[in-house]
Amino acid sequence: MDRSSALTPLRAAVAGFARRHPADRWCVGLSGGADSLALTAVAAALKPTAALIVDHGLQTGSADVAAAAAAQARQLGCVDAQVISVDVGIEGGPEAAARTARYAALDAARGGAPVLLAHTLDDQAETVLLGLGRGSGPRSLAGMQIWDPPWGRPLLAVRRADTEAACAELGVTPWQDPHNTDPRYTRVRLRTEVLPLLEEVLAGGVAPALARTAAALREDNDALDALAAGHLAALCTDNGLPVAGLEDLPAALRRRVIRGWLLSVGASLLTDVQLRAVDALVADWHGQGGVAVSSPLRYQRLIVTRRAGLLTVASRPV
Template sequence: MDRQGSLTALRRAVLEFERAHDVGPDSWCVALSGGADSLALTAVAAALRPTTALIVDHRLQPGSAEVAAEARERALGFGCVDARVVEVTVGTAGGPEAAARTARYAALDDARRGAVVLLAHTLDDQAETVLLGLGRGSGPRSLAGMRAYDAPWGRPLLGIRREATHAACAELGVAPWQDPHNADPRYTRARLRAEVLPLLEEVLGGGVAAALARTAAALREDTDTLDDQAGHLRADIVEDGTLETARLAGLPASIRRRVIRGWLLDGGATGLTDKHIRGVDVLITDWRGQGGVAVSSPLRGQRMFAERRDGELVLRREPV
């Protein structure tokens, strides 16, 4: 794509996203880091409707406050109606990347004031997400990647290559911030970006990132269909918060595990993995009187267990 066409392509992508999804008639927010992807998205979004830039300062690097302040000034220069810097404290749960992501999303959710938040994930980010899910064996839901719209989060650039956002910044005459974490080999995603994807492109003759994104889209369609079927079944099978194991046992595995997942989420479980769901599934398919399966609970100081009692699956909580 030539440089002069990059902003036009990004604007078209955001307009198509706006037409395809119910994001409300008024304003929206953009998550702005100061990097090329979010700078280009902010410039385009601000030209289409009243836009508030939300800049999360993770305070993980020296000079992060200055980077955030510069991003704020650029957002206002692009025509944003407001630009706010939100400082966060990053924990340690799940490792540095996951902890930063958790803190960032929580801060954005608190600051958005009911508006949709546009995120500048590109097709390249989608490809990296699919590879991460593949390497972790976390099932089709992870391989399905990121959704274009998962309220309140909107990702209008999932069909845009990263090179186009850099070209758009050149067209705008701005030099994006280069996050040193993106080139730090201690971070898994950074190594995927710098080493794995380029190698795959070389070995397979190019087009790998786009192919991975297409794979995610196809899996997401299948997953949505199966989730819908499982949701209707769950409404019939769940009674007083319990699941009848006899009715579950006869279901296809892909549907049964989705019923289990929905039941766990309805019961307050968080951070579910494929391993959690398969562990609970064993209580139905290979019942030998074993104990319950621990699943994540949102309540500090408590653990949640899925157990089998008298032919039913029940949820139990106990203090840590």
């Protein structure tokens, strides 16, 4: 291997991922941008790889962009390249709606294979900053996971500059998504304004530091989640979650037990604010009313109440 190659850090990252998470074949989520093109090239050189290109239909000429990405995937050695057209809704805003549609399409098309996504260390740093700004708790600050089945992110320790250099070495021209420079999007402003300013003020190294913080928090979260799962299995009943046994747990552990229980009874997309409000039914009980938590059904919400020493959940129409 040519150690001076711009592809070297990407090859090392993807090969390391393959050793830790074996699979006979892969799919790659390909947008046509530098990150996903570089990942596609490296993945296809290691094992049979199919490129999945999602056409969101949000920009003029998006079908042409998707077709060009499919052609590049075949040139880079992919065994297959599939363009998937999706309808993007409006729930949660344009970024969230597009992401929801994209992940659903990739999951439906992967045919049981893992899907590699080209998120880099720079993406991880932006994700941590978003979570920090929103006050969404340590789970959000822990950022993206390298392996979150069926999603694999082997490039989380690789810089965006490395993928751009790899594409130049490969002689492929990445698509420049105009959304990536549109200041209407929060992530774009983080990338182009906030992170450069932090790098200047703190004399560099901010993005790697944020990524290290995310890795440390993921380790802590994994350990606490494992402990919480044991407590939940011991406490949970068919009638609800007993307050006795929860009250004496440390707050961080207690909220994780509550989170696991809520997910098991149908809640979704739980926020730190919601979890703390439910936790107050245990740790700061003074006869308060129920707490609404998120449900996957648009026209239904779930209400958590405390009654006779139990936390219970009931559904209510919105």
